[in-house]
Amino acid sequence: MDHVENILSLKGVSKSFPGVKALDNVDFSVRKGEVHALAGENGAGKSTLMKILSGSYRKDEGTVEFDGRKVEVRSPKDAENLGLSIIYQELNIFQGLTVAENIYVGRQPKKNGVVDWKKMYTDAEKLFDELHIKLDVRKKVRGLSIAQQQMIEIAKAVSAHAKLVIMDEPTSSLATHETKLLFEIINRLRDNGVAIIFITHRLDEIFEISDRVTVMRDGCSIGTCDTGDITKAELITMMIGREMTKQFPVRHAVIGEELLRLDNISDGKKVKGVSFAVARGEVLGFAGLVGAGRTETMRMVFGADKRRTGKIFINGKEIRIRSPKDSVKNKIAFVTENRKEEGLLLAKSVRQNIVMAALSKIRTKYLLNYKKEQEYSKKYIEDMNISTPSENKQVMFLSGGNQQKVVVAKWLMSDSEVIILDEPTRGIDVGAKHEIYELINQLAEAGKAIIVVSSDMEEILGISDRILVMYEGEITGEVKREEFSQHIISEYQIGGKRS
Amino acid sequence: MKKVKDIINAFGIWAILLVLFLFLSITSGNTFLTSSNLINMVRQICVNGVVAIGATFVICSGEFDLSSGSMAALAGCGSAMLTVNYGMNTGLAILIAILAGSAIDALVGLIVTKLKVPAFIATLGMMYVLDGLVLLMTRGTPIIGLPDNYVAIGRGYAGPIPYLVIILLIIVFIAAFVFRYLEFGRNVSAVGENATASRLAGVNVTLVKVGAFAIGGALSALGGIMLMARLSSGQPTAASDVGLTAMAAVFVGGTSVTNSQGAAFKTLAGALFIGMINNGLNLLEVNAYWQKIVLGIIIVGAIALDVYRTSKAAQNG
Numbered sequence: 001m002d003h004v005e006n007i008l009s010l011k012g013v014s015k016s017f018p019g020v021k022a023l024d025n026v027d028f029s030v031r032k033g034e035v036h037a038l039a040g041e042n043g044a045g046k047s048t049l050m051k052i053l054s055g056s057y058r059k060d061e062g063t064v065e066f067d068g069r070k071v072e073v074r075s076p077k078d079a080e081n082l083g084l085s086i087i088y089q090e091l092n093i094f095q096g097l098t099v100a101e102n103i104y105v106g107r108q109p110k111k112n113g114v115v116d117w118k119k120m121y122t123d124a125e126k127l128f129d130e131l132h133i134k135l136d137v138r139k140k141v142r143g144l145s146i147a148q149q150q151m152i153e154i155a156k157a158v159s160a161h162a163k164l165v166i167m168d169e170p171t172s173s174l175a176t177h178e179t180k181l182l183f184e185i186i187n188r189l190r191d192n193g194v195a196i197i198f199i200t201h202r203l204d205e206i207f208e209i210s211d212r213v214t215v216m217r218d219g220c221s222i223g224t225c226d227t228g229d230i231t232k233a234e235l236i237t238m239m240i241g242r243e244m245t246k247q248f249p250v251r252h253a254v255i256g257e258e259l260l261r262l263d264n265i266s267d268g269k270k271v272k273g274v275s276f277a278v279a280r281g282e283v284l285g286f287a288g289l290v291g292a293g294r295t296e297t298m299r300m301v302f303g304a305d306k307r308r309t310g311k312i313f314i315n316g317k318e319i320r321i322r323s324p325k326d327s328v329k330n331k332i333a334f335v336t337e338n339r340k341e342e343g344l345l346l347a348k349s350v351r352q353n354i355v356m357a358a359l360s361k362i363r364t365k366y367l368l369n370y371k372k373e374q375e376y377s378k379k380y381i382e383d384m385n386i387s388t389p390s391e392n393k394q395v396m397f398l399s400g401g402n403q404q405k406v407v408v409a410k411w412l413m414s415d416s417e418v419i420i421l422d423e424p425t426r427g428i429d430v431g432a433k434h435e436i437y438e439l440i441n442q443l444a445e446a447g448k449a450i451i452v453v454s455s456d457m458e459e460i461l462g463i464s465d466r467i468l469v470m471y472e473g474e475i476t477g478e479v480k481r482e483e484f485s486q487h488i489i490s491e492y493q494i495g496g497k498r499s
Numbered sequence: 500m501k502k503v504k505d506i507i508n509a510f511g512i513w514a515i516l517l518v519l520f521l522f523l524s525i526t527s528g529n530t531f532l533t534s535s536n537l538i539n540m541v542r543q544i545c546v547n548g549v550v551a552i553g554a555t556f557v558i559c560s561g562e563f564d565l566s567s568g569s570m571a572a573l574a575g576c577g578s579a580m581l582t583v584n585y586g587m588n589t590g591l592a593i594l595i596a597i598l599a600g601s602a603i604d605a606l607v608g609l610i611v612t613k614l615k616v617p618a619f620i621a622t623l624g625m626m627y628v629l630d631g632l633v634l635l636m637t638r639g640t641p642i643i644g645l646p647d648n649y650v651a652i653g654r655g656y657a658g659p660i661p662y663l664v665i666i667l668l669i670i671v672f673i674a675a676f677v678f679r680y681l682e683f684g685r686n687v688s689a690v691g692e693n694a695t696a697s698r699l700a701g702v703n704v705t706l707v708k709v710g711a712f713a714i715g716g717a718l719s720a721l722g723g724i725m726l727m728a729r730l731s732s733g734q735p736t737a738a739s740d741v742g743l744t745a746m747a748a749v750f751v752g753g754t755s756v757t758n759s760q761g762a763a764f765k766t767l768a769g770a771l772f773i774g775m776i777n778n779g780l781n782l783l784e785v786n787a788y789w790q791k792i793v794l795g796i797i798i799v800g801a802i803a804l805d806v807y808r809t810s811k812a813a814q815n816g
Contacts, residue, residue, distance in 0.1 A: 328701030347757035
């Protein structure tokens, strides 16, 4: 009886990459008209599974049944023809086209061989009415919010008669009210009998929206439960395979002398006279809304952008920083928020990435010494527990958490003393987050000065010794550990002064 | 089958080169596999090979240079005129030509990095400027009467080995050494793949790119000198093909910004491959005009194959 209700049923699906078994005999089924959450850490195999369903990867073994028939998905086109739509994190939207054109791209209604624009617009309007989406279908996409663009993708899936829609972290860049709107639409799709696979890192959302949840870990399907029958703690235990003792590990660092001090830094635009200091062994948090000028401030400290005014001191002595080269020399490190674009050479090996900021350490006289390079990279892979088949593996094949560790390893290799981390856990799953927090603790315990910029309130409260809050380019408040509260920080974030 | 694939993946262009070599040895009767033909063939690729090594640095740094053929003409004719018209010592004339080539391309590098003019535009413009300079200097007529020691570079032999081949091999080994053992070489491939990440890791991106252009200019100039020496005269238009063929050698060899490992040897193989195709078509008495068509197809085919292999690798991890 069970198989009749299933829209999708995977049996014994496996997929190997050299050195890694990405999927190991996975069983997974989705019922018609349910919202099925797929949870698991980065590298658990969720994206590999999705890529097999979308036809981007071929499975090595196993069977896929869709709507009661055995199918082979060879290309994204196959998936679409079956009635399987995937909405990726990076949306597939043409910015220069109108909303309606985006919905019907590649399958525009035609009359006498030319595009029937009138029908396209009326069809699109009808579709949006059905889904209760309010959006002008004649409008160009450029300038629409991410949430609105997502609605277009959903409408596209519906218009292609999708029976199963897969959404890969659809809420990661949405504000709270936008998420609510998305959930309303998901509920409407469910009522119409469309099944939805919902991938997310936010556990609260799993409980809010899904009927059932499947947890994956290390390429295996750990189990499927009705969401009503499980607690958050149980879910976390399933995901990481052990009980999480504490989200934010205890730190035993001693706060020492002042290491870095900024005096009246500004860029003439987004940063207006910022001054602060951070000491050895201290973790200084930077809170604020997106666009408050935190990243811009850090980029100036690091020399990535030019500053108009201001002085930078290390150990009380003024230093000259005009480019990242100067800051690397002064042992300042910057872990950027976009590791793929700004932190890594994705096509190069783990080894090359680890040593790239400290080539002088692997030199004997003028020549690079491969033995030294290998020794160093192996040491950091081991010390930091970077999961990679070898030091020669290209970084692009590592999971997000491990890539982040490679970035940090690069800065440890260059003997950095001040380490600036900008959104260090963005797009990283629960288990890897915990490891990054532990790493921050170790660095502080080793006497380094740490600056963490984060928009995650829980995180910034959990790991900082002291928090500075920025609003419109200025520091509006300083909060000490004893006084930490979400309320005070929120107040400062919108420019409020302490009452 | 998997074994064969692994070998081709590991040796890439070299495996293909070997297949071509065997094919020509068998099909051409006994004309291909003779020492005189082989030496002749290798002599012909030397100019292209040297210029291509320069292009390898530029391409690995994430840019490219359309003007290297014009630079070769300028340096070749310029050094020829210095010796013939002004009676300058050959060594000094060559040194000046190479330094000038290096300085001019360093300037191009500055235009690309500091003024942010795309390399395509900057080097296209430079190509016209250099072409004009050559014609102005020579009035479009060949410079004849090169000193013997100049001509010897292109025509002399050390035992059975032409000087040209020795120069090419020295350049290839130096380039391979720079890529593997010098900080500069490492930084060239880092900057080429991701200039932002390199800058944020403390690499001086401007210096690296200008350096790559300067090497490209110096080797273009050297290639031009070798060419004129081989022709025993300063020919203003003889180098017109050199720049593009050099880039073809780099691409056919399989070097790109994401795949810069072993770039110098890959480029040597690419140059050999192109030389062998031309030589083979000559021996098989194929019309010379066909050679260009074949080369064009090979360039596109090589890149298509490379892209296909990369996407396959991404699928299989």
